Amino acid sequence: MKFQREGTLIAALGMEIVEIIEGRVVMTMPVDERTRQPFGYLHGGASVALAETAASLGAAALIDPEMELSFGLEINANHIKSKRDGIVTATAEIEHRGRTTMVWTIKITDEEGALISLSRCTMAVVEKR
Template sequence: MSDESAAAELPPGMSTENTLLDLMGIVVTEASAERVVATMPVKGNVQPYGLLHGGASCVLAESLGSIGSALHAAAYGKVAVGVDINATHHRAVREGLVTGVATPVYLGRTTTSYEIVVTDERDKRVCTARITCQLIPAPPGS
């Protein structure tokens, strides 16, 4: 885990090491139930035309919404699992870093919803996504 992501307050037992986030170069820089922020390089996360892959934006969005949901769920002794995601891709990006910021739309006892805004280095909106998570009882030993 990088020093930056280690500084972020991730849910108990959660690590980005050896995960899809790690593979895609996603670095979590801030994490709370009220706001989750991370960066992701465009390089290595592109489609055949050299543009940021829409699926990469979705991975970033789902990861941030899931981390926020997990932090909220922990207060109820639960874990969060994604049940729905949608995304609108607004503009293409060819290089640099994108930044995702997740903020809650709804924080309940059984479900959460987050809006995630992905921007480029010029602070131009690249993607807007929404994820809904279900909060379920934590598995034994977690």
């Protein structure tokens, strides 16, 4: 799968791709000055950005890039635990793969495996025009 990294949110937030296989994506992101909110903790928006990015890459890996595009349609997140520094890991797994939508569950964990955030993201699949 070909995609642009430089000049995107992936690069700006320091996200790294660990694994992309059919129906599963694993990514990491640092908890640092790029991803913290003003009170020194991981920003919920950064967690959501990581979750949607993982689901987006997963969806892109499952479509025909010559004929289709995928876009985030909806995402929700429950922020379970705070984090001040280190690395978080997002694991996105497909729950539903339809003709025009996909639904992904994304778990973000810390280095010890503790759940930081839990998201569900619906991806739209549209024909290229």
